[in-house]
Amino acid sequence: MKTQTIDGEMLVKMFRYGAKNLEINKRIVDELNVFPVPDGDTGTNMSLTFNHSVSEFDKIEILNVYSVAKTASSGALIGARGNSGVILSQLLRGFAEGCKGQDYLDVGLLGNAIKLAADVAYKAVMKPTEGTILTVAREMGEFAMAKINDYDGLETYLLDVINHGKATLQKTPEMLPVLKEAGVVDAGGQGLICIVEGALKALINEELGVEIEINSGSLDKFVDDSYMKAEDITFGYCTEFIIKNALEVNDDELREYFNTLGDCVLVIKDDEIVKVHLHTDHPGLALERAGSLGSLTRLKIDNMREQFEDKGTKTETIPKPYGFIAVSPGDGLTKLFKDLGVTQVISGGQTMNPSTQDFLNEVDQLNAETIFIFPNNSNIIMAAKQASEISDKQVIVIPSKSIPQCIASMLAFSPEAQAAENREAMTAAIENVATGEVTYAVRDTKINGLKIKKSDVIGITNGEIKFTGKSIQKVTRDLLTSMVNEDSELISIYYGKDTPKEEANALADELTEVFEDCDVEIHYGGQPLYYYIVSVE
Template sequence: MHKPQPGMATPMRVTGGWSSDQTGGPPAGVDTLPAMQVLDAGAVRQWADACVRSLDANREAIDRINVYPVPDGDTGTNLLQTMRSALDALLRAPADARDAAGTSLAALARGALAGARGNSGVILSQVLRGLAETVQGASTMTGGALRQALRRADELATAAVSKPVAGTVLSVLHAAAEAAGDGPDDLENVITSAAKAGAAALADTPRQLAVLAKAGVVDAGGRGLLVLLDTLAAVVTGREEVTEVVPVLPRTPESLTTGREAGSSEFEYEVMYLLDGVTDDGAERLRADLGGLGDCVSVVGDGAELWTVHVHCNDIGAAVEAGIGVGRPHRITVARFADQITAQATRFVRDRAVVVLVSGQGAAELFRAEGAVVVDLAEVEALTWADLLAVLVSTRARQVTVLPGSPDLREHLDEAVTQAVAAGQDVVVVPTASPVQVLAAIAVHDPSRRAGDDVVAMAEAAAATRRGELAASDRDGITWVGQVAKGDLLGLLDGEVVLIEPGPASADTVGDLACRLVDRMLGGGGELVTAVLGADAPADLADLLEGHLRHSHPEVELTVYPGGQPDTIIFVGVE
């Protein structure tokens, strides 16, 4: 059995306040109120709020004793953020969705699942789901219901972990659930028995996991769970919560390089995302696929339509692609465990990739033929930064150059790039606000050049290309050159309206305005005109432009591509 060294924090000191007192009573000087007989919606909200405050107070201490997945730890932070997400979901829920214990716990469970951080956050979401499932539709929770709820929480949390390990939060939860089944059925006995047994199980974790004994700490996740149990006991009994924080010695170099509590040090990244549209069979298939990529796999749901996925792996792209194969991943987060470890396992399968974001089947096919990874924006509904992040990581390239064909993507793209860079991928966005600028950039792309030089070349080519477009106005408005009615034809130059032709549009008016736009763009010089035709472009527009340029600008070369954009008649680029 592990023996604490002189000065080391004794594991038994983690027992929480009065709840672990062997007499079962409160410590001297603690005021008491009549114990609750049932938990109603108000008590559930009071507990959730108290959990956030208590986890906030204990966060740093829990982080410090966390030896998993890296020595500087984040279990306390992850539990706090997950519980905050749960409380926020409860507070934002409609009144009729939080007017009873059952509906309030369901809101907490869903919020925790949606905002789960780390493996500890996933487990917390399943604890809350277990409580919610047991009292589904009930206005209050009795002691007997809490007993069943803790057992259900134990089942769900254990099922959420691919390879349960003794000496972790699961051991603490199991002990609490078992103890809750003993003695009288009243609410006070159930929760105080659970908290007392959880404290004893937590104290025993260093004897179950050598990594904890080596570092002189108890399990951080179990410590966080005990905070929640003690907080619930305080709410039920009306006694002041007295939770003693474990003192921790400064780590020795040996303890700082200790192995992981769970999972293999072979895997350098934690990948998490939410998943919609998944069947139970799909979830099981995803677990198997992720199990082949890494460890610490969790694929768990809220009992309805939302799932959360967690895995430690090296191949981030493959982990996201596995989710795409069974549903729709979103809110993707990637964290690197140990930047200080120099020897990292191979993550990327190629050095470079170019990602193009454009609308229209013709444009998409054009850029795919150039070897780019293409997202056809016309086929994506409500594009989010998580969707863009999924594209970036799925390239499995060390360095990614992004060529956006629209100026409207900046906000989502910035967030996706930030997440990808934080996960160790080198991502650069070349300012391209139109498919014609994307064409100019990709025309000078040379994979044999140094990555930095290649990006500079593409950026210079895009910047040297003036962009124009012709589209029908979708609303009434005022522009720099006059008033516009819905259906009028607009000629835009570098994003600004410069020409207006009253609608409705006809082949003749479209052709005339396109020629005027090209003439205006060539007024500043140019040798090459590139046109990308939208889905609604007249069939003879390319021939009309060619004839016009041959007569008015015979020195200019014209290149035309079918684009298929649904909302733009023609894009024009001048170089």
């Protein structure tokens, strides 16, 4: 019997099978990666990104294809690792756009979603390179749309879409000389084929040959420590685990305690589960405290100094093509930057302006041919530029004045492009995102016709105070109303360390209703002083 529609439950299964099939084959995909890119191995990055997507499915309250696709998209955006992971997150974002408002997918709706996936991913990359995952995705999307009237069942339809993608993949060496020289097909394209082949196996109820359980097996890292060098290590043991049944755990108090044991602390609470990552010389103390709060699972302790000794120094003398330094005012934003491929992060921002020497210290630590710096604040750009002029390395300052500009710029980066091309694309990208900030007044004043009292909430965009009031939510809504136009598609919200998660989620729900034509994404930024940083694209 032919399958006519895919519902939310089946789409969850297809995503899980796709993630597992990629995980099984990620080493094969890694071996295809001929470019010495700074964001790691393609297969591993894509697998970790997609695994993060499916790990979010337990949070879905109303199960339909849009909620599933939207959850996968949001999970990939946060969990994206490396260039390939970012592109995969954009493919999922486009697929979710194609599922918007739908409870199920038939051949026509599925074809449209596949086509939109490629369209959104192409749009996210300033100068798409043919012969990559983008080409494979585009060809599959165009074939899927052209053939929607030729099939009365989903199984054969999806199989033929995949076969067309595989045929395109085999042509990628003719499009990219470096692939032909190495005798391989594009790694990202192969990773995408692994995902959709796994999805098809779910649809036809064919086993992958191993138990389908994304959360079992090897522990994917919560934090990417691959950018570190031996001299960066202050505390020797990278310690990671999950606390289950932790409903009553106060994550702020737990984070404060772990900071007394080491650094690089990450504590993420999600209902009854708490994810923990830290570098410490006393992993036993960390586990003892955590074990008193709930049951522990997915424990992983690595001796980082030993790992670096095992690696040796041979490859360390070979510079990577690119390195990235960004200024971050919050721990949530720092994690997001690392997921996007930023190599080094300097803590700072408003009231905490890094010096020229701070930038030079980070530049000196990077073994890269070209280094991009993102100041992320207009008051920091001059110090960054001065560091670029003093350094004897090739340092390019992207004049980002906000966090969203940095994110947009990183999404425009292409590891295959030359430094000058990347500079142009990444600089242009910062002009395509509108940024707003919501904070409070520190004194009475009058500006732009507004009478502002000390402690009033103020909304800022384009460097000007546009709104003021007593309600954080209202000022934020008014600010976004002034920023959104008929071409806007995405609203991103980054809430600060003093903004309760419940209030941020309530704001996101409200904005989803107010701006029906826009996707609304919310992320923990952890920045001080600013209740929200927002962007509109």
